[in-house]
Amino acid sequence: MFKPANPPQILKTMGRSNILRIILLAASLVAAGFVCGQSGNRVTDRDSVRVWWSSELLPGSVRWFTDPPKDVDIRYRLTPQKEIEWTSCSSGDGILFNIDTTRSYQSVLGIGTSLEATSLYALMKNKNEKQIRDLIRLILDPEKGMGLNLFRITIGTSDFSDGRKYSNHSKGYYTYQDRQDKPFSIQPDIDFGIIKTLKLFVDEAASLNQEIKFFASEWSPPPWMKTSESIIGGTLKAGYEKRIALYFRKFVEAYKKEGIPIYAITIQNEPNFTPDSYPGMRLSPEQEKNIAIAAFEEFNNTTSNKRRLDTRIWINDHNMNHWVNADKVLNYLKDMGKEQTVDGVAFHNYNPMASPSNMSKLKKLHPDKDIHLTEHSEWGVSGMYNIQDYFLNWSRSYCYWVPMTTIKLDEHNQGPYNNISELGPPLFIERGTDTTDMDVTPEFYLLSQFSKFIRPGAVRIECNSSSGKKITSIVFRNCDSSMVQVLVNQTNAEQKFTTVVGSHCFTGVLPAGTVGTYKWENN
Numbered sequence: 001m002f003k004p005a006n007p008p009q010i011l012k013t014m015g016r017s018n019i020l021r022i023i024l025l026a027a028s029l030v031a032a033g034f035v036c037g038q039s040g041n042r043v044t045d046r047d048s049v050r051v052w053w054s055s056e057l058l059p060g061s062v063r064w065f066t067d068p069p070k071d072v073d074i075r076y077r078l079t080p081q082k083e084i085e086w087t088s089c090s091s092g093d094g095i096l097f098n099i100d101t102t103r104s105y106q107s108v109l110g111i112g113t114s115l116e117a118t119s120l121y122a123l124m125k126n127k128n129e130k131q132i133r134d135l136i137r138l139i140l141d142p143e144k145g146m147g148l149n150l151f152r153i154t155i156g157t158s159d160f161s162d163g164r165k166y167s168n169h170s171k172g173y174y175t176y177q178d179r180q181d182k183p184f185s186i187q188p189d190i191d192f193g194i195i196k197t198l199k200l201f202v203d204e205a206a207s208l209n210q211e212i213k214f215f216a217s218e219w220s221p222p223p224w225m226k227t228s229e230s231i232i233g234g235t236l237k238a239g240y241e242k243r244i245a246l247y248f249r250k251f252v253e254a255y256k257k258e259g260i261p262i263y264a265i266t267i268q269n270e271p272n273f274t275p276d277s278y279p280g281m282r283l284s285p286e287q288e289k290n291i292a293i294a295a296f297e298e299f300n301n302t303t304s305n306k307r308r309l310d311t312r313i314w315i316n317d318h319n320m321n322h323w324v325n326a327d328k329v330l331n332y333l334k335d336m337g338k339e340q341t342v343d344g345v346a347f348h349n350y351n352p353m354a355s356p357s358n359m360s361k362l363k364k365l366h367p368d369k370d371i372h373l374t375e376h377s378e379w380g381v382s383g384m385y386n387i388q389d390y391f392l393n394w395s396r397s398y399c400y401w402v403p404m405t406t407i408k409l410d411e412h413n414q415g416p417y418n419n420i421s422e423l424g425p426p427l428f429i430e431r432g433t434d435t436t437d438m439d440v441t442p443e444f445y446l447l448s449q450f451s452k453f454i455r456p457g458a459v460r461i462e463c464n465s466s467s468g469k470k471i472t473s474i475v476f477r478n479c480d481s482s483m484v485q486v487l488v489n490q491t492n493a494e495q496k497f498t499t500v501v502g503s504h505c506f507t508g509v510l511p512a513g514t515v516g517t518y519k520w521e522n523n
Helices: 016-032 117-124 129-140 187-191 194-207 241-257 285-299 320-335 357-365 380-392 442-451
Strands: 048-055 079-085 095-107 110-114 150-155 213-218 264-266 312-319 344-348 370-375 395-400 428-430 438-440 459-463 472-477 483-489 495-501 504-510 514-520
Touching: 048 442, 048 504, 079 504, 095 395, 095 472, 095 483, 110 442, 117 129, 117 194, 117 428, 129 194, 150 395, 187 194, 213 241, 241 264, 241 285, 285 312, 285 320, 312 320, 312 370, 320 344, 320 357, 344 357, 357 370, 380 395, 380 442, 380 472, 380 483, 380 514, 442 514, 483 495, 504 514
Parallel strands: 095 495, 110 150, 110 395, 150 213, 213 264, 264 312, 312 344, 344 370, 370 395
Antiparallel strands: 048 079, 048 514, 095 459, 428 438, 459 472, 472 483, 483 514, 495 504
């Protein structure tokens, strides 16, 4: 049975044996140089480049659900490599990367994942509070874990949920006010343990002295606000913009009261699509504009003893080909003198014909608006190239969709993606019905090649990405001035490269199907 290896190695039976395993793991992490500094990397006195590798194995394969390989089958798992010395150089060897530290671009808001109901159920299953906290720390801690800091939660239920114990809907879908004659209430989220678990994330982040952010997305407003009179299908009724805006306010206030601050909301998940089997609704650019204005005005409404909410508003939250609709919304607002209404534009990547370059097109037209990648799972080195591409096209964030499930995929997932023909393997997979066993896939390590080392506030620095995808590059400067280069080799052969900064360079070889992170002090 596969289990995470050095680092980190937990989640296999969380009893006394696991406590001993965690103690041994901590010792091995210190020895490997993972416990020191904000990014969890060993600080050396020498002016050298530190290196870590992770490699892919059966990316996206159903075998991770049915017959998972052994951990030793994954060649590299955040494996430290020999440090590389700088040299003075006039020419490079292999693929050449030129870094220009004088040219910088967007800062990083965060790298993270969703915390929807299906994942939270798997996180909680068969675990006591300490065991849940251990797993949360593995997700949060940039020294001993992944270092994730940005989390997408849902406003009501999504296509990954199961609220049948609460809702009258056959698949358990619910909002916080299913009937107009009933009061608004997040009690379902409390009853299902969602609130308690999110509060543990807040608590553990505080103990790590790490700032985390939650942004929330709605799949459907209450049925009585919609033309379909159902959680599924339809659109917002005309004249209901202020009502949905008030619904958003009540959600933000209720979560804040529970100690869960909401950094931003996306006003509708995938508004250009009408799902027929899970919550959703279609919105035109005109409707998005009207809802955004109503939400902004409600968040800034201080009458009747209301408090101003600093929660940001993001639009679109859909595939990159829909950038033209986002452009329309922003142009409508600009023409009305209400540009301040929207803080950012969110994107997904489920249309194979749509390019991340569309995000750059929108950024060029609206340079004051932030770009975010709010939903897409990535597998293998091709997926890690996608993450590079998102950041190269101005995204300030990357959010992995559905980080964990139970081995029985429909156990707490009533949406259409609850079988192995529809759902790719997540970062974590629960391995039994009566134990705390959980495995991790290679994507745990691959994503960590970014999230452990590129910290919030890091700024993207100019570097050519190379051509032909033999090795692709992206470079960031952290707030502590350390430099991080992430290289991705999608080929079946090792590739030699040279990275040049000014008059100095370092040369390395990156194995086939591997992601390498190279970090140095910016002297």
